[in-house]
Amino acid sequence: MSKGENTRKRIIAKSAELFNQKGYASSSLSDITELTGIKKGGIYRHFASKDEIAVEAYKYAGSIVSGKIHEALDRETTATGKLLVFLKVYENVVEAPPFIGGCPLLNLATESDDGDPVLRENARRGLDNTLELMKRIITEGVRSGEFKADLDVDALATFALSIMEGGIMLSKLDGDNRHVRSNIDSLTAYLKTVAAAS
Template sequence: MIRSEKTRQFIIEKTASIFNKKGYVGTYLSDITKATGLTKGSIYGNFKDKNEVALEAFRYNYAFQSEGINEKIKLEERSVDKLIAFLNHYKVEYKSIFENGGCAILNTAIDADDGNIILKDEVTKSIENWITRISQILEDGIQKKELKKVDTMEFSTRMVALIEGSIMLSKTLNQSSILLKNIEFIEEEINSLIVK
């Protein structure tokens, strides 16, 4: 069977939230065929296996979140405003993130941690990209003397950990205030770096 990019994209879009909610192990071929209305042959005619569908579904979920954040960051000039825009994304979008099963990075990292090397590598790369992006914004702010000197990688890693952990706790305990209060805490940390 010849692969069709249009069909591949359709399968990815229809299954992305299923993989995010049910995980790699919990998503069955029957879930994929039911969501897409396609046969097993059509699925495997476009993807070599479930692993490839899961990988592309993760990439789709990650890109969707990243693009939303990057668009907000691009609107800002100062480094501090870029970092606050980053946080504001989660303030505004947390409900839709929860409805989609939570953060794709966190869900996939836990799901793939001990068994799926390909997915784990992709998640690791995504987390490293996220930390690097925040670190670059901090470094730019330090260079421009907008922000005080700080260990940018340590700050970035802590910021990502607080966001991810807060999403997990808020969703699990059904208390969005955990995420929102921790975002306020990170904002205070960012504001304390402003050179006055």
Template sequence: MSKGEQTRQFIIEKAAPIFNIKGVEATAMSDIMQATKLSKGSLYVHFENKEVLALAAIDYNMDMLGKKVLAKLSTHKTMKGKLFAFIDVFADVINPPVEGGCPMINFGMEADDTNPVIKKKVHSRIEYAQQLLAELLQEGIQKGEFKASLNYKEFATIMFAMLEGGIIISRVAGNNTKVNLVSKALKKMITAQLV
């Protein structure tokens, strides 16, 4: 990695939590300057404008979340274990896997009516997460772990929506109470589908 690429990566890593916490609109380049200790000119050498930096930071946040989810899933052999692990990654909103909380929620809510580029990025990640859950459920059916009658695509969507809903309710409340209720309910639903 060249010095320029290292500096660019450094800026993204410092900017990512700021954008995830404050949002794209509320984040100023002065916030990034303060975090990186770089001048505005130095920032603009690596990023044409705040929007370009924000898009890179969004990708970084969502990539970090994806890596943490996949790492947690890889520690389990059964599909039930992997699904429980997926839930557990998100279940502590006080100490989220990505600083500032779930980037799909944060950027999705901000961009749904205002920024079609960010909305498309978030939508793609949501689709990916639901597809991952569907594939885990389908593999569980194929391996005889889950009932053959399970509609794995519908279940994946319901599971994802319940979890993300629990996250946002708990984030607003400032505690894990509601997301813990959702986590327990989802684990019961998954267990009920075991053969």
């Protein structure tokens, strides 16, 4: 990897941490230069704007979280276990989130809502990808006979993602992991109600 590629990656990684903790709007180019030790001219050699850095930073943060989710998914053999992974990855969100600052999708979605169409579109793509992955897991659970045949796959995916993101938001705001953990218990109990009869 060339020196230029290394510099670009460093800017993206450090900016991802900054934006995910402090927020995009609250972060300045000066914050990025301070974190990376790279002057503004050096940053502009790699990126045309702060928006461009933000898009790449979000993709980077999302890829870190996605990697951790997929690692955990590979260890599960049931659809129930796989759906619970999405919450369990954030079980210690206050002290040890899968990416510093919490959930990149949640953070970007709340910050970019109607304010920045480019960032909002990236958050929307992240939402679609997460829901699609959850729907594939649920569909496989229906196919294998783990879940009831008439289960509304879309509704369950929306429900699971909503209680995941809601639990993360509450736990981060409250400084207490109990909200995510309570939602893990609640989703576990709900999934028992949609399990196919043995």
